[in-house]
Amino acid sequence: MAEQTQNLPARTRFRLKYRRFFKFEFLLGALLTGVLGTLVILSTWIFPEGGRSVDLLARLTPPFLSWEHPLGTDPLGRDILERVILGGRISFAVGLLSAAGAVLLGTVIGLLAGYYRGIWDTLIMRFADIQLALPFILLAITVIAIVGPGIDRIIVLMIVSQWVQYARLVRSSVLSLREREFVQAARSYGLRDRKIIFGHILPNALGPLIILLTLNVANNILLESSLTFLGLGADPQTPTWGGMLSEGRNYIQTAWWVTVFPGVTIMLTVLGLNLMGDWLRDELDPLGRTSR
Amino acid sequence: MPVIRFIFVRFLQAILVTMAVTLFVAFAIRLTGDPVVMMVSEASNVTEEDLARIRESLGLNQPFLMQYFEFVKNLARGDLGDSFFRGPVWDLISVALPATLLLAATSMFVSILVSIPLGIYSAVHKGGLADQMIRVLSLVGLSFPNFWLGIMLVLVFSITFPFFPASGFDGLASLVLPSVTIGIILTATNVRLVRTTMLEILGAQYVMVARAKGLSERKVIYKHALRNGAIALVTFMGLQFGNLIGGLVVVELVFNWPGMGTLSVEAIAQRDYPLLQATVSILAIMIVGVNLAVDLIYGLIDPRIRVS
Numbered sequence: 164m165a166e167q168t169q170n171l172p173a174r175t176r177f178r179l180k181y182r183r184f185f186k187f188e189f190l191l192g193a194l195l196t197g198v199l200g201t202l203v204i205l206s207t208w209i210f211p212e213g214g215r216s217v218d219l220l221a222r223l224t225p226p227f228l229s230w231e232h233p234l235g236t237d238p239l240g241r242d243i244l245e246r247v248i249l250g251g252r253i254s255f256a257v258g259l260l261s262a263a264g265a266v267l268l269g270t271v272i273g274l275l276a277g278y279y280r281g282i283w284d285t286l287i288m289r290f291a292d293i294q295l296a297l298p299f300i301l302l303a304i305t306v307i308a309i310v311g312p313g314i315d316r317i318i319v320l321m322i323v324s325q326w327v328q329y330a331r332l333v334r335s336s337v338l339s340l341r342e343r344e345f346v347q348a349a350r351s352y353g354l355r356d357r358k359i360i361f362g363h364i365l366p367n368a369l370g371p372l373i374i375l376l377t378l379n380v381a382n383n384i385l386l387e388s389s390l391t392f393l394g395l396g397a398d399p400q401t402p403t404w405g406g407m408l409s410e411g412r413n414y415i416q417t418a419w420w421v422t423v424f425p426g427v428t429i430m431l432t433v434l435g436l437n438l439m440g441d442w443l444r445d446e447l448d449p450l451g452r453t454s455r
Numbered sequence: 456m457p458v459i460r461f462i463f464v465r466f467l468q469a470i471l472v473t474m475a476v477t478l479f480v481a482f483a484i485r486l487t488g489d490p491v492v493m494m495v496s497e498a499s500n501v502t503e504e505d506l507a508r509i510r511e512s513l514g515l516n517q518p519f520l521m522q523y524f525e526f527v528k529n530l531a532r533g534d535l536g537d538s539f540f541r542g543p544v545w546d547l548i549s550v551a552l553p554a555t556l557l558l559a560a561t562s563m564f565v566s567i568l569v570s571i572p573l574g575i576y577s578a579v580h581k582g583g584l585a586d587q588m589i590r591v592l593s594l595v596g597l598s599f600p601n602f603w604l605g606i607m608l609v610l611v612f613s614i615t616f617p618f619f620p621a622s623g624f625d626g627l628a629s630l631v632l633p634s635v636t637i638g639i640i641l642t643a644t645n646v647r648l649v650r651t652t653m654l655e656i657l658g659a660q661y662v663m664v665a666r667a668k669g670l671s672e673r674k675v676i677y678k679h680a681l682r683n684g685a686i687a688l689v690t691f692m693g694l695q696f697g698n699l700i701g702g703l704v705v706v707e708l709v710f711n712w713p714g715m716g717t718l719s720v721e722a723i724a725q726r727d728y729p730l731l732q733a734t735v736s737i738l739a740i741m742i743v744g745v746n747l748a749v750d751l752i753y754g755l756i757d758p759r760i761r762v763s
Binding site: 295297298300301304307388389392393405412415416423430 | 472614
C-alpha cells in the first residue's frame with residue numbers, strides 16, 4: 164500500500180488514508196456534536212447570568228425580530244437562545260456521566276462473568292430479566308416519587324439500570340475471545356488472570372463497547388428530557404431542555420417558539436450522536452452484534 | 456420432555472421476575488416513611504391515637520413482608536385496595552388500563568402499517584436513494600423525545616389546522632394524534648428491524664433456490680422471504696412492548712389521555728402510594744406476560760431458540 168500511494172499528491176494521500184472519516188454520515192454527526200458540544204462547554208462563560216435574567220416587559224417576544232432575542236423569549240421574558248444553549252449543560256452532563264458510570268460497572272462485571280462464569284453470569288441474567296420488565300421511565304417514576312426529584316438521582320438510576328447492557332455485551336465478547344489462540348498463548352506463558360483480562364481480552368472487545376456507549380449517551384439525553392418534562396429532574400429555575408418544553412407546552416396556542424427551539428436542539432444533538440454511532444457500527448461491528 | 460421443561464423454566468423465570476419487580480416497588484414505596492402522616496398532613500388536631508387507628512385500618516402496622524404478601528394475595532384476587540384519596544384502586548385501573556391498551560394497540564397498528572412496506576422496500580433496494588432516505592429518516596425518528604413530537608403534532612394538526620382534538624378521550628378523532636405520535640416513534644425502530652431481518656433472509660440459501668427455480672422476484676419476496684421473516688419480526692416487535700409502555704407513560708400526559716401513565720403521574724403528584732404501587736406493578740406484570748408469551752411462541756415454533 165505505502166509504495167503505491169507514494170507518488171500521489173499529498174492531499175490525495177491524506178484523503179485515502181482517512182477516507183473512512185470522509186463519509187457524509189460521520190462528518191455531519193461529528194459536526195453537529197462538535198458545534199453543539201463546544202457551545203455548551205463555553206456557555207457558562209458566554210452567558211454569566213445563567214439564563215435566569217427575567218424581563219417581564221419583553222415576555223413572549225417572537226423570534227427572528229431582533230438581535231437581542233434572536234429566538235424570542237419565554238413567558239418570563241428570558242432569552243430562549245441563551246436558555247437552550249445553557250440547557251445543554253445538564254443534558255450533556257447526564258448523558259456522559261451516566262454512560263461513563265454504566266460502562267465502567269458493566270465492563271468489569273461483564274469481564275468477570277465471561278471469564279469466571281458462575282455467580283456473575285447468574286447476576287447478569289437475572290438483572291437483565293428485571294430490566295426488561297421494568298421500563299426505565301417506570302423505574303424512575305417510582306424511585307423519584309420516593310427520593311424526590313434531582314439530576315444526581317437520575318444519573319445514579321441510569322447507571323443502576325443500564326450497566327447490564329454493557330455487561331452482556333462484554334460477556335459475550337469475552338466468551339468468544341477466551342478460546343482464541345492469543346489468549347491461550349498468554350495463559351500458557353503463565354500470565355495472571357488480571358493481565359490476561361485487561362491486557363489481552365478487553366482491548367479486543369472495545370469496538371462494540373464504543374458503539375453502545377455512543378448510542379447510550381444519545382438515549383440518556385432523551386430520557387433525561389422526558390424525566391425533566393415530567394417534573395422529575397432538575398428544578399424549574401435551572402435551564403433544561405425538558406423543563407423548557409414543559410413550560411412552553413402551556414403557551415403552545417400563542418407562542419410556538421418556546422417549545423419548537425428546545426425540541427429542535429434536542430433532536431440535533433441526539434441525531435449527531437446517533438449518526439456517529441451508526442457510522443461506528445458500520446466500521447467496527449460489521450456483523451451487527453450491537454444492532455437495535 | 457424438553458418442550459415441557461422449556462415451558463416450565465420460562466414460566467418459573469417469569470414468576471420470579473414478577474416477584475422481584477413487585478417486591479422492589481413495594482419495598483421502595485415503604486421507604487418513604489409513614490404514608491399516614493402524609494395523608495393527614497392537611498388536617499389539624501390529629502392525635503397519636505388517630506394515626507394508630509388509621510394505620511391499623513390500612514394494615515400498615517403489620518411487618519413489611521406481611522404487607523407485601525397481603526398485596527400479592529389481594530392482587531391475585533383482583534382487589535387492589537384503596538387509593539388514599541380516590542376510592543378503590545380497581546375502579547381507577549379499570550378505566551385507565553383499557554384506555555392505555557387501546558392506545559398501545561392503535562400505535563402498534565400504525566407502526567406495522569408503515570414499517571413493513573418501508574422496511575421491505577429498503578432491504579430490496581439496498582443502497583439506493585430510497586434506502587438511504589429511509590435509513591436517515593428512521594435515524595431522525597430515533598432522535599427526538601416522543602412527547603415533543605406529540606406537542607408538535609398538536610401544534611400543526613389541532614392549532615394551526617384544527618383537524619383533530621388536542622387532548623382528552625372523546626371519540627375516534629382524539630385517538631389519532633396520540634397513536635400517530637407513538638406510532639412514528641415505534642416505526643423508527645421497526646423499519647430498521649424489518650430491513651435487517653429481510654436483508655438476512657434475502658441472503659439465505661432457500662431464497663437463492665427460489666430465485667434459481669425462476670420464481671418472480673415478487674413471489675420470492677412475499678411468499679418465501681417475508682413469511683419466514685414474519686416470526687422473527689413478531690418476536691422483535693413483541694419484545695418492544697416494554698419500550699412501548701415506557702413511551703406511552705409520557706405521551707399520555709401530553710394528550711391528557713386518561714390511561715395508566717397519566718394515572719401514575721397523578722399518583723406521584725398526590726403521593727398516593729397504593730395507587731402508584733398498583734399502576735407500576737400492573738404495567739410490569741403485563742410486560743413480563745407479553746415477553747413470556749412471545750418467548751413461548753417463538754420457542755415452540757423455532758426449536759433452536761430453546762437451547763440458549
